[in-house]
Amino acid sequence: MKSPDIEIGLLEPEAPAVKDPATPVIHDYDGQVPDFTGPEIDRVHDHLVPSLRNYRIADEVPGASTFVVREQGRITDIFLYRREGRVVTVLSEFIRIDADSVRRFAQHVFATYPGVGKIVYRKANAGAMAGELPRVLPYPYASVPVTEDIVVSLPDSIDAYHGRLGKNMRRNIKRYHATLGEKFPSYTYDVYLADRIAESDLRDIIALNRTRMAGKRIVSRIDEDETRWIVSMAKQCGIVGVARIDGKVCAGAIGFRIRDNYFMHVIAHDPAYNDYSLGILCYYFTICEGIKRGGRHFHLMSGRYEYKFRLGGELRDISRLELYRNRLHWLLDGRHLARQALQNRVRDARLWLLEAERRDDRMSLAAASVMQRLREAKRNGWKALLARPSKG
Template identity: 45%
Template sequence: METINTTIAISPAARPSMASAADDGVDVVCHEGSLPAAGKEAIDQVYAHLYCSPHYFEAEAAYADASLYVASRDGVPVAALPYKHDATEVVVVSEYLTLSDAELSRFATHMFERYPSVRRIRLPKVTAPLETVAFPCHATVSGEDMVVDLPPSVKDYETAVGKNMRRNIKRYTSALQKAFPSYRYELYLEQEIDAGDLTDIIALSCMRMQSKNIVPRFTETEIDWIVDFARKRGIVGVARIDGKVAAGAIGFRIGDNYFMHVIAHDPRFNDYSLGILCYYHTICEGIARGARRFHLLQGRYGYKYRLLAKRVDVKHADIYRNRLQFLAAMHEVARKEWQGRAWLLKQWLLHDVERLEGPGYRLLAGLVQRLRRAKRAKGLAGGDD
């Protein structure tokens, strides 16, 4: 089993002062209770991640009435953190931020000096080492980001995925064309994207979720946002058979990063790996358009590794003003530690154990699969009552 990574730091280095921030050429500004347009652009500029972008559907409500911390060097933002606070706590509302320990230390210093009664800073989802932060902190892995670092050309990517993947892509495509001569895969960008294709892909995703006894997450408001944002920054792949949408992928661009947001296929075509074809062709289009990274949603599935995705751990982090505040919160630290380890164990059982060699692992993987099928069947049977 993989090592379960947690971070508990209770011997901080000397706290940086606000003077030290100025000494290294970094200027810090806080916009209290507001998120100016320039601040929104700074967030995208620094982090280039959909799920911390103010343009993201789920982020819009979180950013209402948020304050904004901006650290800049020579007028160029190096950190832009929206946050909310009460008397005792600062909460960073952006998620999937990538930060160095030095920038986290600078931010924490500023927050603790700005708000003397604040005892803790909470970052629900952050990518950071959290090894040399200048305050006591506790972190647990709470999510993941499956990221493909893209080569400069499609040819380089085809070579990198290996001959087995290339052979499979050709085999899947050939089988589809033979069984369904009308099969076509088409890619659309921004203004070329048709709203009907998007709603058809979302409908397939809902069908897939319901088949697994999962309540679909899409609301009417979110669907409207997907349609609107896709016309501005979208990349959409559509597989058609007999002129109808059989599968599709909906992605978005932030800076030079692309993000897969919805991917789905009609279960009638399960034998043709339409999902992998959607991933592969959409990634290739991103490379052709100069993307540096393609993010493939959460979920450490084997096919994502075969597409060259690497897992990036996303952590929940709490930073405390001093050792006394850290020790006073030890009961909460213990609870979050337990939750983090339980989450990691669940992900290992669901996704990782089946890739390990050995009869014991195969037996465990088979048991997990049987339990999942039984749970799904029970849920579907319950829904029929």
């Protein structure tokens, strides 16, 4: 799936529309994060990434400011931002934004801070403005997709979810689960929440992730700092599935819950059980647990892997949006915009190659072969890329 090109608009700012002063009401807590911020961010955005507990653990709250909009006394928009020199950066990522929220914040920032020439949303869900940015944004801007959030919308029952899966996926889940039970009678899969989660289980699952990555000659992104973050978050809002054989952790899934939304963070299994699709089973049974507990969405997060779509995931693009006070500020940032455009082209090519692996035409098969060679080179050393098959 090709990502959109970098999108640029050069409209000059319009005068702010005159609105009823009673609604909406803007509160800008400069350099402050009030006590009500955490629960309200969870309520308004329903997402793990902008959750205040996430930012507190990552130590990004000191020095942050809070932008709040109230309508008829109720908070309808809230997020963290930081002002550094001529740039205001929205710290809260994966938040849903629309034309009204972006215009309102930009008008407030440019009117309140004359020295600011640029506003950056690092990662935002701008789906509500898809294809309409030139019409709805009264400022010069640049927008480019940078990642994705793949989301499973959860039905009311496990049976309904199971029936929504494709025939092959249903058959494979049944077959692999039954085979595990037959060959390994001690096999169990249990799900734990928050304070019932054992740190030892978390560390065992993370160790499996590192082992699996090492087998691909990839260094796991989960270092000790990340591990401590996972343990802390899991104790507050975790959902963890653990597969055991003979009492030993052989696979697991680590996720988190924000209200009625679930978020997968780590999934791993022992390579000794590759033949049993333990990873898919972990996904499936953890999603089912979310359904049992009344969840509305299960976020499989970034990574456009085919199995995520076979599990019912739908793609939501996450974009970087940059707004400029006027054309002069846009022009002065030209080198950065050119570099960003190049990075987007590279991302387009990578996504095309990933999509090509799922098609059957001749060019796509050739692209899939290239992807396979690149993976082998990454795992076995780049000399493998130049190797020629021996003549036998």
